[in-house]
Amino acid sequence: MARLSAVPLGAARRLAWAGGLRALGRLTDESALDLHERTADQLVEVLGGLRGGVLKFGQVLSVYETVMPPKVSAVYRGRLAALQESVRPEPAETVERVMGEDVGPGWRELFASFDMDTAAAASLGQVHRARWADGGGDVAVKIQYPDARDELLGDRDAVVLAMRMFTAMLTPELDGRALATELMDRLAEELDYTAEAAAQRGFRAAYLDDPDFAVPDVLLQRGRVLVSEWIGGAPLAHVIEAGGQPERDRAGLLLTRLMFSAIARAGMMHGDPHPGNFRLLDDGRLGVLDFGAVYRHRPGAPTPLERWMDVHLAALDPGAGMADALRRAGFLRPDVRADEARLRELFLRSGAPAFAETFRFDAAYLRDALKGITASMPVGLSMAFPPGAVHAQRALGVGIGVLCQLEAEVPFQAEALHWIEETQTAGRP
Numbered sequence: 001m002a003r004l005s006a007v008p009l010g011a012a013r014r015l016a017w018a019g020g021l022r023a024l025g026r027l028t029d030e031s032a033l034d035l036h037e038r039t040a041d042q043l044v045e046v047l048g049g050l051r052g053g054v055l056k057f058g059q060v061l062s063v064y065e066t067v068m069p070p071k072v073s074a075v076y077r078g079r080l081a082a083l084q085e086s087v088r089p090e091p092a093e094t095v096e097r098v099m100g101e102d103v104g105p106g107w108r109e110l111f112a113s114f115d116m117d118t119a120a121a122a123s124l125g126q127v128h129r130a131r132w133a134d135g136g137g138d139v140a141v142k143i144q145y146p147d148a149r150d151e152l153l154g155d156r157d158a159v160v161l162a163m164r165m166f167t168a169m170l171t172p173e174l175d176g177r178a179l180a181t182e183l184m185d186r187l188a189e190e191l192d193y194t195a196e197a198a199a200q201r202g203f204r205a206a207y208l209d210d211p212d213f214a215v216p217d218v219l220l221q222r223g224r225v226l227v228s229e230w231i232g233g234a235p236l237a238h239v240i241e242a243g244g245q246p247e248r249d250r251a252g253l254l255l256t257r258l259m260f261s262a263i264a265r266a267g268m269m270h271g272d273p274h275p276g277n278f279r280l281l282d283d284g285r286l287g288v289l290d291f292g293a294v295y296r297h298r299p300g301a302p303t304p305l306e307r308w309m310d311v312h313l314a315a316l317d318p319g320a321g322m323a324d325a326l327r328r329a330g331f332l333r334p335d336v337r338a339d340e341a342r343l344r345e346l347f348l349r350s351g352a353p354a355f356a357e358t359f360r361f362d363a364a365y366l367r368d369a370l371k372g373i374t375a376s377m378p379v380g381l382s383m384a385f386p387p388g389a390v391h392a393q394r395a396l397g398v399g400i401g402v403l404c405q406l407e408a409e410v411p412f413q414a415e416a417l418h419w420i421e422e423t424q425t426a427g428r429p
Contacts, residue, residue: 037075040075090126094145095116095143098224098225101223102223103220103222110132110220111131112131112133112136113130114128114130124145124190124191127140127142127143128140128141129141139219139228140231144193144224193223196221197226199268200228202266203266203270203291205266206265207265213288214281214286216228216229216231233281233282234247234279234280237275239280240275240405247280248407250280251280252403253415254286255286255403256415256416259395259399260419260420263295263303263423267296267299268296269304269305271294271392272293273399293395295391303392303420304396305419306423310328311325312354315344315348316355322338322347349368350369352365352369353410353413354412358409358412359409359413360407360409360410361404366401366404
């Protein structure tokens with residue numbers, strides 16, 4: 001909160017300025033770019049210096065910058081994308097201490113070499129590249145920050161403040177408070193490396209020798225330390241920034257396939273699909289990393305993805321009652337009445353990827369979907385996610401945001417229907 005106190009001092013004035021520009025229809029004009037540049041610079045300065053929930057907010061916002069108009073999003077794209085790959089790491093002394101406490105005083109004997117320079121840093125931990133002893137290959141050693149739990153709990157109010165403030169100015173269609181609250185609840189699960197190792201092993205078993213996906217094997221997990229096989233390849237952020245269209249389409253196809261196939265194959269869904277957690281390998285496979293946040297599905301129940309498809313496909317049928325479809329999916333309480341026409345308009349916009357054989361994801365689609373949400377806000381406020389589905393719905397939303405960043409053309413409908421059928425088949429006795 002002390003770091004963030006520097007933000008409201010200037011942001012309050014910028015919020016007032018932004019509100020006036022929005023009222024005049026000039027928030028996206030070149031005359032307003034100076035406002036966005038100063039805001040983006042301060043975001044990176046503040047969020048990049050913190051960890052835990054505040055950095056997670058930066059990662060989520062960097063995905064959703066796609067909804068901003070092109071001139072404005074160009075200001076934020078490079079600055080916020082840097083948060084996904086760059087965090088101030090802990091020094092070597094801290095690494096030595098955590099490894100000694102959790103793995104044991106002889107931890108170095110496990111490795112032929114260990115690079116103390118950080119290979120990657122995330123919101124709750126950092127990764128070092130090492131070589132496994134006895135002729136083993138390169139490994140990724142993920143080490144949780146020693147104060148991660150305290151920092152996470154301390155960041156909660158800061159995240160809500162930052163999310164409300166900046167979404168209010170940049171994308172007022174998003175519910176900053178709700179997104180931040182859900183984000184913090186799920187982050188607490190990411191502190192449990194034992195559960196993460198179990199989820200990673202489950203995904204690896206489900207996708208072992210798969211031609212489309214590579215999941216690293218877990219070699220060791222003790223306390224705040226998780227050692228996995230090293231996966232190279234091009235980070236998805238690099239594909240977003242400079243990849244050719246074939247690379248973008250390939251990455252988009254595999255990301256879609258992972259979203260819809262994981263419940264059928266692994267009984268889980270990757271819960272944090274931001275670009276930093278994926279690598280496009282030279283052989284065309286998608287390397288999948290970081291299983292701290294996963295949605296675990298209860299067998300026999302409709303999946304959140306089934307609910308999403310059922311409601312959106314109902315919007316195509318003029319004879320189908322949208323309110324009834326939403327009640328069956330658990331999105332609308334039995335005692336709530338809603339405007340059928342506005343419901344249909346809302347889901348026709350957001351469900352566009354499900355209505356065509358192939359769909360090109362881009363910023364225009366995401367902005368149109370958000371515009372539909374805004375126009376149907378009274379309807380939207382009458383709906384609620386079914387219990388246990390919020391995590392998966394957020395993952396699906398972030399995944400679609402990444403597809404829009406990739407500007408990928410994907411057979412989304414066919415992938416969704418195929419894997420939903422596979423999920424239903426797997427759930428039958």
